[in-house]
Amino acid sequence: MQFDIQRLTRCAVLTALALALSVAEGLVPLTILFPLPGLRLGLANLVTVYALCRLSGRDALLILSARCLLGALVGGNLTALAFSLAGGLLAFLAMWALLHAPGLSLFGVCIAGAAAHNTGQILAAMAVLGSSAALAYLPPLLLSSLATGTATGAASILLIRRLPASGLMRHL
Amino acid sequence: MNARSSAADRTRPTLLDGAVVLFIVVAAVALFIALKPAGGSVLTATVTVDGQVIAQYDLTHLTEPETLEVSDVPYPLVIRAEPGRIRVEKSSCPDNDCVHIGWISSAGGQIICLPNRLIISVTGSSESTVDGVTG
Numbered sequence: 650m651q652f653d654i655q656r657l658t659r660c661a662v663l664t665a666l667a668l669a670l671s672v673a674e675g676l677v678p679l680t681i682l683f684p685l686p687g688l689r690l691g692l693a694n695l696v697t698v699y700a701l702c703r704l705s706g707r708d709a710l711l712i713l714s715a716r717c718l719l720g721a722l723v724g725g726n727l728t729a730l731a732f733s734l735a736g737g738l739l740a741f742l743a744m745w746a747l748l749h750a751p752g753l754s755l756f757g758v759c760i761a762g763a764a765a766h767n768t769g770q771i772l773a774a775m776a777v778l779g780s781s782a783a784l785a786y787l788p789p790l791l792l793s794s795l796a797t798g799t800a801t802g803a804a805s806i807l808l809i810r811r812l813p814a815s816g817l818m819r820h821l
Numbered sequence: 822m823n824a825r826s827s828a829a830d831r832t833r834p835t836l837l838d839g840a841v842v843l844f845i846v847v848a849a850v851a852l853f854i855a856l857k858p859a860g861g862s863v864l865t866a867t868v869t870v871d872g873q874v875i876a877q878y879d880l881t882h883l884t885e886p887e888t889l890e891v892s893d894v895p896y897p898l899v900i901r902a903e904p905g906r907i908r909v910e911k912s913s914c915p916d917n918d919c920v921h922i923g924w925i926s927s928a929g930g931q932i933i934c935l936p937n938r939l940i941i942s943v944t945g946s947s948e949s950t951v952d953g954v955t956g
Contacts (some may be wrong), residue, residue, distance in 0.1 A: 684921050686933065702829035728935060747828070747841070754831035757838030764845045774935060779872050782931055782940050785856055795842055802913035809829050 659704070660712055667696035667716040672724070685789055687770050690797050691763050696739060696758060698805040703813070706745055713737050732773045739769035755805045760798030767794050860927030861945030866925075867909045870894060871938045878902040880926075880943065894937040907941060909934070 670701040671693040679688050695717060700709035717737055721730035743765035747758045774783035868889065873948040876889055880902065888910070889900040895915035900907065906926035909919040912934070919934045928945030 680918065680921075684918070684923075686918055710934070714888070726936075750837075751827060752835055752837040753828045754833060754835050754838055754922055755828055756834040758828055760838070760845065761841050774933070777935060778933065778940060779942060780869070782942060783933055785929065785931060787931075788849040788853040788856070791845050791852070795845060797849040806832055810832070 651709070656708065660708055660715075663696050663700060664712045664715045664719070667693040667712060668719055671716070671720060673792075675724070683793070685793060686786060687767060687774075687790055688793055691740075691766060691801050692804075693806050694736035694740060694759065694762055694766070694801055695808060697737070698744060698755065698801070699808055699812070701741075701744060701748055702755075702805075702809050708771070709745075712743060713741055728777060731777065732770050735773035736766040736769035739772075754802075755809065756799060756802035760795055762819055763794035763798035763801065764791050767791060772801035774791065831919060840867065856929075857943055860928055861947045863946050864905065864926075864928060864943055865946065866902060866941060866943050868900060869940045869942075876900075878907065880905050889938070894939060896934075896937055898934070898937070898939075900941065907943065908932070909941070 657659070674690055679690060696716070697709050697713055700712050714734075717730060717733040720733055721727070740762040744758050744762040747753055747761050768787065771783050771787045771790065774786075775781055797816045857907040862881065866878040866880050867874055868891075870891065870893075875891070878887065881904075883902060883904045887902045888905075889902070891898050891900065896912060898912035898914070898919065899910045901910040906924040908924045909922070909932055912920050914934070914936055919932050922932050925932060925941070925943055928943055931940060931942040933940050
């Protein structure tokens with residue numbers, strides 16, 4: 650791997666942005682409106698989508714891992730790390746695969762990412778609890794991911810259009 | 822730069838996006854039907870911590886409200902069972918999601934506290950399985 654200061658800086662800035670977005674999102678939890686555990690908008694996913702579209706899969710994965718690790722250090726614990734990693738990695742895989750499939754827009758990609766994230770979180774919950782009880786939350790979470798995925802999909806379309814890769818460093 | 826895809830250039834949803842949505846809806850409905858709880862007139866609430874049953878209440882035949890303090894967990898909490906319903910009354914955790922969920926009173930209802938690895942679940946059956954409180 651070639652050491653590239655521009656790439657390093659870009660990844661660092663995007664990691665900080667993803668972390669800030671997930672903290673900001675935690676300040677206004679959706680769960681107050683809808684008491685469904687695990688429900689959130691998934692703003693940090695915007696950064697993953699951006700990195701997947703405009704940088705590379707490897708950079709996106711690095712940013713995602715760094716975000717999960719730092720997020721657990723800042724505000725959480727080991728359980729929180731398992732949750733964000735399980736959700737984040739599944740969402741990453743789903744979005745990476747669908748971005749390479751023809752015929753989809755970012756709406757479909759983000760909705761699939763949100764659904765995959767929820768599935769990953771429930772799988773982590775099942776592993777932590779050693780029980781399949783948490784599975785009951787998956788159907789409502791999957792349906793909610795249609796709404797949250799549409800919202801982040803619309804946001805990511807705006808983001809990708811306004812911020813092309815070549816202009817990223819200038820914008821920053 | 823690599824990993825550019827046509828999806829990044831589209832600004833409107835496509836037919837395949839609809840297929841993704843349809844797939845998720847079908848999965849959610851199928852899972853919902855598969856997990857549909859067994860009905861029954863007798864409700865039993867089971868409290869487990871780390872997979873161990875620590876208490877069981879026959880909610881249907883409960884006459885007096887019961888309070889259970891769970892203190893041997895990372896975030897101690899208080900569970901209250903009343904005739905036909907059960908809830909987490911107080912919790913020392915920062916989120917208090919379990920308290921906000923409120924009462925659960927039907928078969929299939931459950932409250933899950935991940936940090937404590939605690940599950941309260943209500944199941945329905947046609948006959949009473951417990952006479953009272955254990956644990």
